[in-house]
Amino acid sequence: MLEKETINFEKTVIAGVITQNQSEEKLSEYLDELEFLTFTAGGEVIKRFSQKMERPNPKTFLGTGKIEEINLYIKENDVKTIIFDDELTPAQQKNIQKVLDVKVLDxxxxxxxxxxxxxxxxxxxxxxxxxxxxxxxxxxxxMWTHLERQRGGIGMRGPGETEIETDRRIVRDRIALLKEKIKTIDRQMSVQRGNRGALVRVALVGYTNVGKSTLMNVISKSEVFVENKLFATLDTTVRKVVIKNLPFLLSDTVGFIRKLPTQLVESFKSTLDEVREADLLLHVVDISHPEFEDHIASVNQILQDIKSMGKPTIMVFNKID
Incomplete structure (x- = not known):
């Protein structure tokens, strides 16, 4: 008998808030998605925490009582990571980490x-x-909490702050370098797109994991990586396709998601240029998903953000069976 492959998933808890703008039902949907994201990243969600509040606590996101409750659960169940459904401010992340002493992500x-x-x-x-x-x-x-723990000693104040400043400079330099690198590649890709001639361009867009790559494989008879996880495709794949003597270019693009980090929209600008320069969009929808209408709205919002909302679009309902 074959032995079942054992994967060590990281024990994780997730947390979110119910506010005037986010109902309990909505939070539950978001936490379902967060759980799938956690699984995709290699984590296993063993508990969810939520709290009803007017607005998130500026210091610890959740109320102090709820943070204590989570702390107790984390200690008793040997949890390694907590993931919050919304973006935490640097101060919130630091304060929560001080109390919980585990990895704090958003x-x-x-x-x-x-x-x-x-x-x-x-x-x-x-x-x-x-x-x-x-x-x-x-x-x-x-990142410098290890220095803070020793900060009682003489002379500890200076080096920590100096190192942070040095790190900031290194990170800023790295950001500048990466932006330059991306600009160079963008120019090359722009030339490549220009060299494709006057063929009609069709771009597959849609929420992550709706089956765009599978559809790409069927239409173009190619082998694009497919997996039942979020963001299986990051790189744009372009294929020349001929249907009934009509040749066109078909491109598969990165999947969209609700609350997509602005940093990613910015850095994946060139990948999204395939969408911007397309003549026709095939908006793939997983019709079997209970929140498919919400997914459509999220995709439309991102299309609006990248100024591609007015393009001719065909909606393709996938997973209909």
Missing amino acids: RTNLILDIFAQRAETSYARTQVELAQYQYLLPRLTG
Whole structure:
């Protein structure tokens, strides 16, 4: 008998808030998605925490009582990581980490981590690295908690702060370098797009994991990587397709998601240029998903953000069976 492959998933808890703008039902949907994101990144969600509040606590996101409840659960169940559904401020992240003493991530951080795992080409890796550094820059002080724990001693104040400043400079230099690298590749890709001639361009767009790559494989009879996880495709794949003597170019693009980090939209600008320059969009929808209408709205919002909303669009309902 074959032995079942054992994967060590990281024990994780997730947390979110119910506010005037986010009902309990809505939070439940978001936490379902956060759980799938966590699984994609290699984590196992063993508990969810939520709290009803007017607005998130500026110091610890959740109320102090709820943070204590989570702290107790984390200690009793040997949890390694907590992931919040909304982006935490650098101060919130630092304060929560002080109390819980485990890895504290937010949705943005998690999505960036998945993108980093999925980036295959040097271009995708450059784009992800840029987004990660932009996210990291305001949070650098939190990285120096190991110095703060020893800060009772004489002379500890200076070096820590000096190192943070040095790190900031290194990160800023790296960001500038990556932006230059991306500009160079963007120019090359723009030339490549120009060289494709006057063929009609069709771009597949849609929420992540709706089956765009599967559809791409069927239409173009090609082998594009497909997996039942979020963000399986990061790099744009372009194929020449001929249907009934009509040739056209078909491109598969990165999937969209609700609360997509702005850093990613910015650094994946060139990948999204395939959408901007397309003559026709095929908007793929997973009709079997209970929140498919919400997914359509999220995709439309991002299309609006990248000024591609007015393009001729055919909606393709996938997973209809």
